[in-house]
Amino acid sequence: MATLTLQGLVQDAIELLQQAQRIVALTGAGISTESGIPDFRSPGSIWREIPPVNYRDFISKAEARQQYWQTRRSLSGQVKAARPNAAHYALAELEDRHVLSGLITQNFDGLHQEAGNAPENVIELHGTSRSAACTLCGTRSSISELQERVDAGEVDPRCPVCGGYLKAATILFGQRVPDAELTRAKELTANCDLFLVVGSSLKVMPAALLPRQALSRNVPIIIVNLEATSLDEVSDVVIHAKAGFVLPQIVAQL
Numbered sequence: 001m002a003t004l005t006l007q008g009l010v011q012d013a014i015e016l017l018q019q020a021q022r023i024v025a026l027t028g029a030g031i032s033t034e035s036g037i038p039d040f041r042s043p044g045s046i047w048r049e050i051p052p053v054n055y056r057d058f059i060s061k062a063e064a065r066q067q068y069w070q071t072r073r074s075l076s077g078q079v080k081a082a083r084p085n086a087a088h089y090a091l092a093e094l095e096d097r098h099v100l101s102g103l104i105t106q107n108f109d110g111l112h113q114e115a116g117n118a119p120e121n122v123i124e125l126h127g128t129s130r131s132a133a134c135t136l137c138g139t140r141s142s143i144s145e146l147q148e149r150v151d152a153g154e155v156d157p158r159c160p161v162c163g164g165y166l167k168a169a170t171i172l173f174g175q176r177v178p179d180a181e182l183t184r185a186k187e188l189t190a191n192c193d194l195f196l197v198v199g200s201s202l203k204v205m206p207a208a209l210l211p212r213q214a215l216s217r218n219v220p221i222i223i224v225n226l227e228a229t230s231l232d233e234v235s236d237v238v239i240h241a242k243a244g245f246v247l248p249q250i251v252a253q254l
C-alpha cells in the first residue's frame with residue numbers, strides 16, 4: 001500500500017532513484033519560483049493579469065510587439081536578479097553523480113547551467129532569455145544590447161541582417177519548438193530508466209508528452225510539483241511540495 005506522509009513519499013522516491021542509472025529530468029517554471037521568477041499559472045502570477053503575447057500576434061501586430069517589450073522589462077529584471085535555488089543545485093548534484101543522463105527544461109532562465117549542469121546536458125525546449133534572436137533568419141545576438149535599444153526608445157527593433165522582428169530567443173505560445181531540441185528530448189526519454197518531473201503543470205505541449213512517452217515504456221515516473229497534474233494518477237511517486245524543500249532531501253539520501 002502506498003505511503004502517504006511526506007517523509008514516506010520521499011523514501012519511496014529515494015528507493016526508485018537508487019535503482020536508476022539513466023535519469024531524465026523535466027523541469028518547468030515551478031522549479032524557479034523559489035528563485036523569485038513567477039510561473040505562469042499559479043495564483044498571484046502576473047501572467048494571470050497580463051496574458052503573454054502569442055507568436056502569431058507578435059509577428060502580425062505592432063501593438064503586440066510593444067506589449068511584449070513592456071512585459072519583458074519586468075520579467076527580465078526578475079530573471080537577471082535570480083540565482084539558482086536548492087532544487088537546481090540538487091539536479092546539478094545528480095549530474096555530478098553520473099546518474100542524470102539529461103535535463104530537459106521548459107524554462108528559459110538559464111538557472112540549471114548556473115547551478116552547474118553542463119550546458120550540453122541541458123535541453124532548453126522553450127529557448128533562452130539570455131540571448132536575442134531574429135524571428136525570420138534566426139540570427140542570435142546580444143539580449144542586453146537589444147534591451148538597451150528598446151530602453152533608449154526604439155519601438156520595434158529589427159534584425160540588421162534581414163529586417164525581421166527581434167525578440168528574446170525564447171519560444172512564445174504558438175511558436176514551434178525547434179526540431180533539434182525536441183528530437184534530443186525524445187531520444188533521451190527513449191533511453192531513460194526513470195523520468196523525474198519537477199515544477200511543471202504538464203499542460204504545455206509538446207513537453208507534457210515526454211513523461212507520457214516514458215510511461216508507454218513502463219519507466220517509473222516521479223513528480224515533484226505543488227499542484228496536482230494530469231499524470232499524478234499514473235505516476236509511481238507524486239510529491240506535492242516545494243521542489244527546493246524536497247529535492248535536496250532526496251538527493252542527500254541517495
Ligand code: NAD
Binds near residue numbers: 038109226227
Ligand atoms: P506552469 O506555470 O504552467 O506550472 C508551474 C507548476 O509548478 C505549477 O503546477 C505549480 O504548482 C508548480 N510550482 C510552483 N512553484 C513550485 C515549487 N516551488 N515547487 C514545486 N512546484 C512548484 O509552468 P510550466 O508548466 O512550466 O509552463 C509554463 C511555460 O511558461 C513554461 O513552459 C515556460 O516556457 C514558461 N515560463 C518559464 C519561466 C522560467 O524560465 N523560469 C517562468 C515562467 C514561465
